[in-house]
Amino acid sequence: MIIGKVISNVVSTRKYDSLQGYKLLVIQPYYGTQERYFVAADEIGAGEGELVLVTTGEVAGQALHRKAPVDALVIGIIDSEPSI
Template identity: 45%
Template sequence: MRLGVVIGQVVSTVKHAALTRERLLLVKMIDASGTASGEMHVAADSIGAGNGEWVLLVSGSSARESTSESAPVDLCVVGIIDEVVLDGAVAYHK
């Protein structure tokens, strides 16, 4: 699992049939303290994450199993993060 911050949405009107019900989000990858790694990815989202929210992401076969129809995805939002505690201190709180 990885951490990310939602920075936008990706709109695609023509896409694989299994992606019809999936929202696509643009996610910036971060570490536990919120420092960006410089990577940005598109992630399928079926839970309703919004801009600026920290999210929990899975990739590979776990991502495909997380979608409604085993869609051909490589990254999927599986949680919206409420809090991150790093070395006993709160690094992020929603």
């Protein structure tokens, strides 16, 4: 799992049929290199600027309500900034 910050939404005029209803978000990892970004599907309502918990890999597709080609999924919104 990855803690990341939502940078923006992905806007598309067309997308794969099984992705309809999922918001696509650009995520920047909170730890590590800040130059890496990835796209994650979201169905819980995360918004720009929020810290989120993202699961990746095959598990992400299994957590969806319907089958879709997804390898990163927002599974939680973090209420407060983590401290180390």
